[in-house]
Amino acid sequence: MSGKEFFLHRYEKLGWKPSDIKLKQAIRINPTNAPNLEETVERLQSRGIKLEKISFLEKGYWVSKAKLSAGATTEYLLGMYSIQEAAAQIPVSLFTDLEGKVVLDACAAPGGKTVQLADLMHNSGVIIALDVEKSKLIALANHLERCHVKNTVVYQMDARHVAELGIKFGRILLDVPCSGNFAADSSWFARRSLKDIEANAALQREILAKAAVSLRDDGEIVYATCSLEPEENEMNVDWAVRNLRLQVEEIECYGEKGLTEIFGQKLHRSVENCRRIWPGQTQGFFVCKFRKRDEP
Amino acid sequence: MKTIADFARQFDAKLMLRRDLVVKKNNRYFLVDEKLKPFVSNNFYFAGTYLGKVKKNKFFPSFELLRMIAEKGKANKITINDRTEWLFICGRDVFGKSIVKVEGSAKKGAHTLVMNRYSDCLGFGKILREPSREVAGVAVKNVSDIGDFLRRERKNS
Ligand SMILES: C[S@@+](CC[C@H](N)C(=O)[O-])C[C@H]1O[C@@H](n2cnc3c(N)ncnc32)[C@H](O)[C@@H]1O
Numbered sequence: 089m090s091g092k093e094f095f096l097h098r099y100e101k102l103g104w105k106p107s108d109i110k111l112k113q114a115i116r117i118n119p120t121n122a123p124n125l126e127e128t129v130e131r132l133q134s135r136g137i138k139l140e141k142i143s144f145l146e147k148g149y150w151v152s153k154a155k156l157s158a159g160a161t162t163e164y165l166l167g168m169y170s171i172q173e174a175a176a177q178i179p180v181s182l183f184t185d186l187e188g189k190v191v192l193d194a195c196a197a198p199g200g201k202t203v204q205l206a207d208l209m210h211n212s213g214v215i216i217a218l219d220v221e222k223s224k225l226i227a228l229a230n231h232l233e234r235c236h237v238k239n240t241v242v243y244q245m246d247a248r249h250v251a252e253l254g255i256k257f258g259r260i261l262l263d264v265p266c267s268g269n270f271a272a273d274s275s276w277f278a279r280r281s282l283k284d285i286e287a288n289a290a291l292q293r294e295i296l297a298k299a300a301v302s303l304r305d306d307g308e309i310v311y312a313t314c315s316l317e318p319e320e321n322e323m324n325v326d327w328a329v330r331n332l333r334l335q336v337e338e339i340e341c342y343g344e345k346g347l348t349e350i351f352g353q354k355l356h357r358s359v360e361n362c363r364r365i366w367p368g369q370t371q372g373f374f375v376c377k378f379r380k381r382d383e384p
Numbered sequence: 385m386k387t388i389a390d391f392a393r394q395f396d397a398k399l400m401l402r403r404d405l406v407v408k409k410n411n412r413y414f415l416v417d418e419k420l421k422p423f424v425s426n427n428f429y430f431a432g433t434y435l436g437k438v439k440k441n442k443f444f445p446s447f448e449l450l451r452m453i454a455e456k457g458k459a460n461k462i463t464i465n466d467r468t469e470w471l472f473i474c475g476r477d478v479f480g481k482s483i484v485k486v487e488g489s490a491k492k493g494a495h496t497l498v499m500n501r502y503s504d505c506l507g508f509g510k511i512l513r514e515p516s517r518e519v520a521g522v523a524v525k526n527v528s529d530i531g532d533f534l535r536r537e538r539k540n541s
Binding site: 131159160162165166190213214216225226227228229230232233234236238239240241242243244255 | 428429433502504
């Protein structure tokens with residue numbers, strides 16, 4: 089069960105048909121290193137990088153015209169902004185009261201969201217950033233250094249072993265490994281099958297279950313994927329609500345309500361509190377915010 | 385610790401870091417704060433502020449350490465003009481005519497931070513001859529610049 093037709097047919101059954109997909113490059117200004125937003129925008133405009141505010145993000149801008157690569161300016165090298173896909177800027181923005189908290193970034197490399205967390209925390213508190221792949225830690229460390237992040241400790245670790253750290257976290261970001269989506273990857277249809285989507289979904293459930301154990305009772309988890317596949321999104325959230333001490337929080341952000349009926353299967357009604365973003369100007373994305381449920 | 389203080393001294397700057405808050409991983413140094421320290425166990429990969437690394441007995445500073453030195457009022461600094469900024473970031477040396485301001489000592493052989501007009505630290509260099517607009521030829525030899533992040537990204541991809 090694979091191939092373009094197979095997947096497009098699935099999306100159609102979920103109520104979506106691809107049209108007008110034109111991904112736009114986006115940046116996020118890091119206020120810690122660029123406290124004066126307007127001045128930073130002007131500095132970039134004067135170099136020939138024209139920016140347009142993204143209506144649904146606080147610090148996000150579309151790169152509408154660029155005479156040079158947005159990744160090769162003095163301001164980029166000084167950590168004044170990061171190149172970060174627009175939808176990927178949403179998950180971290182869903183946390184409340186990050187300042188001073190002990191935060192887990194369970195699947196952190198190459199660190200776009202770790203930097204965003206540090207920014208919103210004003211470098212206070214602590215971020216524990218994990219990634220299982222040693223080779224990806226170099227990019228993560230470079231990112232942290234470039235953006236002058238000061239409150240993060242990085243470990244090479246499988247997120248499923250997080251309990252070994254013996255820490256209870258106030259906020260947990262699960263930007264889990266996923267199957268990705270075709271809008272951001274031209275060979276996607278040729279590479280993906282339902283079998284590996286199911287394998288990813290199983291790994292995501294394991295990560296979610298272990299993270300839930302390391303969450304403080306008053307904590308928050310944000311779960312995100314850049315997959316369009318319901319097995320990795322709504323169906324995993326439904327599983328979490330039924331099997332873990334978690335409940336889905338209402339969120340206000342860009343995107344459509346999570347689907348509560350998938351190929352004839354009815355899901356827990358709170359799953360509609362999630363947000364699903366079909367590709368358009370942004371790539372495909374899915375976000376969900378959990379809180380611990382009170383003990384019965 | 386001494387390594388870092390000695391490095392700062394080359395810019396005529398005094399940098400006092402609390403010994404108990406500097407942690408070392410292999411040849412790399414990091415500065416943590418009291419809140420972070422309990423979370424740093426032996427097998428960490430990166431912690432707090434990266435300060436730099438020692439390779440073959442030579443210290444290679446991080447750009448955050450250069451920024452910390454730059455914030456010490458008295459460190460040697462030169463400010464270069466806009467046209468030279470990107471050339472320096474691409475690894476080029478600084479010509480006397482590109483320097484718009486000199487602060488601190490400008491003795492031959494000393495180290496100096498290289499700043500742009502916004503007072504952002506772009507890297508550092510070694511003074512070859514008295515840096516001033518009047519001096520023809522290279523005044524400051526590029527030792528390290530923030531273009532290194534791009535070079536690392538290319539190497540890593
Ligand atoms: C979607 S990417 C994360 C992107 C990152 N959060 C950012 O914003 O830059 C998923 C990451 O999870 C890592 N990963 C895969 N399996 C993992 C596991 N079991 N534990 C921790 N990290 C894992 C991958 O190496 C990959 O870097």
